Amino acid sequence: MKKNLIAILAVAILSATSMAFAADAPAAGSKDECILASKNCKDQVDSIQQRMKKINTEIKKGKKVYSAEELKKLEQKLKEADDILKSLEKPGK
Amino acid sequence: MKSSNVLAALVTLGLATAVATPAMALENQFSGAFTSFYDLSNYTASGALAKDAPTQNYFVQRVRLGYTAKASEDVKLVTKFELDYNWYGNSSYSVARGGGGALGADSVNIETKNLYLDLNLPMKVNAKIGMQGYNDSFKGIIFDADMAGILLTHEYEKAAVSAGFFRFADRTNNATWADINTIGKYTQDMFSLDGKFSVTKETKIGAAYYYFSDNRNTPVDTKVHTLGINGETAIGPLTLTGFAITQFGDLSNTQKAKGMALNLGAKMPVGPGTARAEFLYASGGKDGKSLYIPASDNGGTEGGGFYDNEMIILSRDKNATTIDNAIVYDVNNRNQGIIFASVGYDQNFTPKLSGSANLGLGFAAKTDKAVTDNKSDFLGTEINCETNYKLMPSVTVGARAGYMILGDYFKSNTGAHGTFDNPYDIKLIAKFAF
Numbered sequence: 001m002k003k004n005l006i007a008i009l010a011v012a013i014l015s016a017t018s019m020a021f022a023a024d025a026p027a028a029g030s031k032d033e034c035i036l037a038s039k040n041c042k043d044q045v046d047s048i049q050q051r052m053k054k055i056n057t058e059i060k061k062g063k064k065v066y067s068a069e070e071l072k073k074l075e076q077k078l079k080e081a082d083d084i085l086k087s088l089e090k091p092g093k
Numbered sequence: 094m095k096s097s098n099v100l101a102a103l104v105t106l107g108l109a110t111a112v113a114t115p116a117m118a119l120e121n122q123f124s125g126a127f128t129s130f131y132d133l134s135n136y137t138a139s140g141a142l143a144k145d146a147p148t149q150n151y152f153v154q155r156v157r158l159g160y161t162a163k164a165s166e167d168v169k170l171v172t173k174f175e176l177d178y179n180w181y182g183n184s185s186y187s188v189a190r191g192g193g194g195a196l197g198a199d200s201v202n203i204e205t206k207n208l209y210l211d212l213n214l215p216m217k218v219n220a221k222i223g224m225q226g227y228n229d230s231f232k233g234i235i236f237d238a239d240m241a242g243i244l245l246t247h248e249y250e251k252a253a254v255s256a257g258f259f260r261f262a263d264r265t266n267n268a269t270w271a272d273i274n275t276i277g278k279y280t281q282d283m284f285s286l287d288g289k290f291s292v293t294k295e296t297k298i299g300a301a302y303y304y305f306s307d308n309r310n311t312p313v314d315t316k317v318h319t320l321g322i323n324g325e326t327a328i329g330p331l332t333l334t335g336f337a338i339t340q341f342g343d344l345s346n347t348q349k350a351k352g353m354a355l356n357l358g359a360k361m362p363v364g365p366g367t368a369r370a371e372f373l374y375a376s377g378g379k380d381g382k383s384l385y386i387p388a389s390d391n392g393g394t395e396g397g398g399f400y401d402n403e404m405i406i407l408s409r410d411k412n413a414t415t416i417d418n419a420i421v422y423d424v425n426n427r428n429q430g431i432i433f434a435s436v437g438y439d440q441n442f443t444p445k446l447s448g449s450a451n452l453g454l455g456f457a458a459k460t461d462k463a464v465t466d467n468k469s470d471f472l473g474t475e476i477n478c479e480t481n482y483k484l485m486p487s488v489t490v491g492a493r494a495g496y497m498i499l500g501d502y503f504k505s506n507t508g509a510h511g512t513f514d515n516p517y518d519i520k521l522i523a524k525f526a527f
Contacts, residue, residue, distance in 0.1 A: 047527040048124050049486050087173065087207075087226055088126035088157045088526055091400060091411045092237075 048088075052081045120163040127525040128414070129154045136406060136516030138180075140418030142503065146514045152181040154194070155414045157206070167213035171225075173206040179415045191415045206239050219246045227259070229396065230287055230301040230323050231336045232356060234375065234424045235386055238395035240283075257285040261387060261395075264309040281307040281387065295327035304342075305387055317350045317385045318342040334358040344381040352376050352384035354424065358401060366440030371402045377430020377459035386425045397423025402435035403451045405495030406516050407475040412493065420472055420497070420516075421455055430458030448480040457502060466507055471500030473515075487527050494519040 034041035046054065055078045059071065066074065130153055132138070135146040156176045163169040178194030185197035193200025209223030221244040228237035242259030264272070264279035282305070289299040300322050307315040321338035340352035354375040361368055377383045386397040398409040399421075409419045424431050435453035442448060455472035477495030484490055496517045503513050 045121055045123055047487060049527070051122075084124050084159060084161075085526060088124060088159065089128075089524075090226070091409065091413055091417075092398065093415050093417055 048081055048085050052078060052085075055081065118164075122159075122161040122163060123527075124159040124161075125527055126157045127155070128412070128522065130412060130520045130522040132518065132520050134516070134518040135514055137410075137413075137418055137518045138416055142499070142513035142516060144512055144514060146516070151416075152178075153414055153416065154178040154181070159207075169211045170209075171211055172208050173226075175204040175206050176202055177204070177415050178202075217248060219248075220244070221246075227257070227285075229303065230289070230299055231321055231338055231354070232334075232358075232399065232401055234354060234356075234373075234384075234397055234399055235303065235319060235338070236283070236396035237398070238389075240395075242283075244285075252288065252290040254289075255285070255287045257283075257287075259283045259285070261307075262309065262389070279309045279311065281305075281309055283387070297325045299323045305385065307387075313345045314343065315345060315385075316343045319352075319385070321354075330361050332360045334360075338384075340385055344385060348381045350385055351381045354384055363438070366438055369403075369435075369437040369439070371399075371433065371435045373399055373402070373424065373431065373433040375424040375426070375430045375458065377426060377428055377457060379428070379461060382459070383428040383430055384425050386423055397425055399424055399431075399433060402433050402453050403437050403449065403477070404435065404453045404475050405477050405493065405518050406497045407453050407455050407473065408433065410495075410518070412520060412522060426457060429460050432456040432458050445483040446480070448478065450476075450478040452476050455500075460502075466505045467502045468504040468506055469501035472502045473500040474498045487525055489522075489524045491522045491524075492520065493522065 033039040034044075055074055058066070059074050059078065063071070131150070132153060133148065133150045135148055136142065138149040138151060139146075154177065157173060158176075159171070159173045161169055161171050177191040179191035181194045182196075183189075183194045184192040184200060185195040186199050187193065188201040190202060190204060193202045205224070207224055207226060209221050209225040212220045212222070214220055224239055224241045225244065226239050227242075227244065229235040240259045240261060242257055244255060244257035244259075246253060246255040259282065261281040261283060263276060263281075284304040285301070286303075287299070287301040289297060291297050301320075303319040305315065305317045305319070307313075317340055319338060319340050321336055323334075323336035325332070325334045327333075335357040336354070337356075338352075338354040340350045342350045344350040352375075354373070356371070356373045358372075359370045375384045384397075387395060389395050398419075400409065400411050402408060403411070404419070406420060408421045409417060421431055421433075433453065433455050435451060437449060437451035439449045440447065453475045455475075457467075457470045457472060460467050460470055475495055475497040477493065479491060479493035481489050481491035494517070496515065498515050499513055
């Protein structure tokens, strides 16, 4: 009995997970922008330029939105992104 | 509950957990860069000056891929890989670094550049452990390379201090298994201590100490101390940067290290663009007077290139990949040292179109007349220009061309050197970074 209960629970959990994935698919009648134009993909990650742009936008919001500590953190993240870009374009062997 | 039931429950729960939730919420950061260029030159590929030098033309391609797994703000794994075609058509179906550029491709040519753990520890200490990119605080003339080690950095409100240990090489690299019992005994290592302090918003000063030891080729025992200061300040529209380095200790058992270097750089808005100037002196000469720069096992110095003067032929080109030749490859300049002076100008014509022009001179700081028979220490004058157009925010196409008028260094008093053609180089470049 217990084995059966566990099996049912496992199936329920797996089904819930599958439903969550299914919910991310485009609604019927709408275009899949991800396949069509590489836009709004569920698993897309920012390019380094997009990341830097986003961080800059947040830094510009200034002390009205962020504390001094948070602004320092954002500036640190901007420097990190800039360092990555420099490292990618670094000359030499 | 019977043990089989407990096992079934554990397996089921484990499976369900593994599928329903990720083991750890990771932020995945991907980055990369693609560079390809066509090169036309009478010097760049061969690295040899000649009379009636043959024309060399080739295509080069480089891809760098980076992946960072961020477990939290305080823990991340940083990786970077490189895939080069040293030139199109070089080989296929091969196991070769930089190979695979010929018909059929299918070659093993991936290079691992960086693999390190980046940790933010308590007490505001950052630790980088593993194979990482690291450069000196002197515009990279001593070292600027990927190296394995540990770097600890502590940031204060207006200052930062870092301390590191890096193992450049171990003699067991080329030893047999019988020698493995000496692992860690005959090594080339570096200890670094680096401090930076912001005096004001515009003025920063720093000091750095690098200790290089190398006892791989006993009884030669190298123990070189490199000590220097660096600074940056703004006076009105003028930005100045510079450094001074001195070296002491033992270059070998019989020779003391006496190298030194000085640099001053300036930048200022002039007209619609920005004017730049750089001056560098790196000592040269016998008896340990030339600047010590650590070299890798392949014999190439890992640093020592001076890129801030924006030269193509006189010193190393910022666009060069595995084919990387220059009149002055590193500032040690085969123990002759170097005096560089350059001016340049950058301008953005439109938000998408930009251009630069540069003029640079080079002198060997100290030549050994008894050996080299050079008519003078003057290496020559380079003039170059480039233009870049941003097709998209992440894609740039450009052209860069340089020409060098060789100095009398390349003429000998006796005529034994012969005469050389002045070298030139033209590149058409496409770049994508993401």
